[in-house]
Amino acid sequence: MTHNLFKLMFNFYPPYWATGIIVRKVSPDYREVIVHMKMRWYNRNYVNTHFGGSLYSMTDPFFMLMLMQILGKEYIVWDKAAHIDFIKPGRGTVTAKFVINEKQIEQIISNTAAGQKYLPEFAVDIKDQAGEKVASVIKTVYIRKKGD
Numbered sequence: 001m002t003h004n005l006f007k008l009m010f011n012f013y014p015p016y017w018a019t020g021i022i023v024r025k026v027s028p029d030y031r032e033v034i035v036h037m038k039m040r041w042y043n044r045n046y047v048n049t050h051f052g053g054s055l056y057s058m059t060d061p062f063f064m065l066m067l068m069q070i071l072g073k074e075y076i077v078w079d080k081a082a083h084i085d086f087i088k089p090g091r092g093t094v095t096a097k098f099v100i101n102e103k104q105i106e107q108i109i110s111n112t113a114a115g116q117k118y119l120p121e122f123a124v125d126i127k128d129q130a131g132e133k134v135a136s137v138i139k140t141v142y143i144r145k146k147g148d
Helices: 003-012 052-057 062-071 100-112
Strands: 022-026 031-039 075-086 094-099 121-126 133-146
Touching: 003 022, 031 052, 031 062, 052 075, 062 075, 062 094, 062 121, 062 133, 075 100, 100 121
Parallel strands: none
Antiparallel strands: 022 031, 031 094, 075 133, 094 121, 121 133
C-alpha cells in the first residue's frame, strides 16, 4: 500500500473521521506518521478538555501498522499492550508524532531471526499547540517472523 493511500484510508475511516483525528503525514518509508486531533464538542469531556479515550485512540494502531508496512508479509505484527500517562489537560489541537528508527528495525530483525517472538516497546508523546506534553503512550508490539 502506498503511503498516500494509507493516509487517505485513515482520514476516511469512520472511527477516526468521527472523532476528529486526522493523519497529517505518512513518510514514504512509513518510518514517520504525524496525527492531529482538534478539540470538538464530541471529543471533549465533562471538564472541557480532550476525552482520554480520544487521546489514546489517536495513538492506538500506528506503530503496529507502520511496522507491518516496514517489515513486510514475512512478519506477524500485533499490538500486545499499551500504557497511557495523562500529564496535563489537553485543549485545542493535539499532535502525536510516531517515529521508528533504523536501530529499532535492526533490533527487530535480529531478535526475530530464528523465529522467536519479540516484544519491543515504542513511545509517543501527545503534545498541545504550545509543544507541551499532554500525555505519553507506550505501546508494546508482538513481532515474530513467520515460519517457512
